[in-house]
Amino acid sequence: MYSPKELGLRVKRAREHRAKRSGQEFTQKMLAFKIGETSKWVQKVEKGLMYPEWEPLNLIADTCGVSIDFITGESFESEIDYEESVRGGVEARKISTEDLYV
Template identity: 75%
Template sequence: MYSSKELGLKVKKAREQRSKRSGQDFTQKMLAFKIGETSKWVQKLEKGQFYPEWDALNLIADTCGVSIQFLIDEDFEDEVDYEEAVKGGQIARTISEEDLYV
C-alpha cells in the first residue's frame, strides 16, 4: 500500500488522466463537488496529509475512471481490509471546520 504522500500523487494523477481523456481541465474543485467533499479536502488529500475512508476512495476512482488498485496499489476485498491496513494511520473522511479555512 502506498504512503499517504504516494496516494495523494496517485489521486492527482487520476484527476489529470480524466482531464486528458475528456479534453477539459478536471480541477480539485470539480472532483470535490463530484464526491461530496470540499476542494480543501481534495487539496489536503493530494498533498498526502491523510488517508481517506474506503467509500471516498471508491468515489474518486469511479469519478476519475481508474481502478481502486490504481489508487492504492492493493487489491483489497472490502472496506474492512482497507481500514485494517491503515489502522493507526491518519484515517479521515472529513476535516474540521477550522482546517477548511487555514
C-alpha cells in the same frame, strides 16, 4: 497500501487522467463536487496530509475512470470464485442447535 504521500500523487494522477480523457480541465474543486467533499479536502489528500476512508477512495476512482487498485496500490482480485463466496467460504465448524441456547 501506499503512504499518504504516494496515495495523494495517485489521486492527482487519476484526476489528470480524467482531464486528459475528456479533453477538459478537471480541477480539485470539480472532483470535490463530484464526490461530495470540499476542495480543501481534495487538496489535503493530494498533498498527502491525510489518508481518506474507503468510500471516498472508491468515489474518486469511479469519478476519474481508474481502478481502485491504481489509487490504493493494492490488488482486490479474489481467488475465490463466485459460488464459494455465495456459500460463505470454508466452514470452520458446525454449531448444533443445543450450542445456540447454552
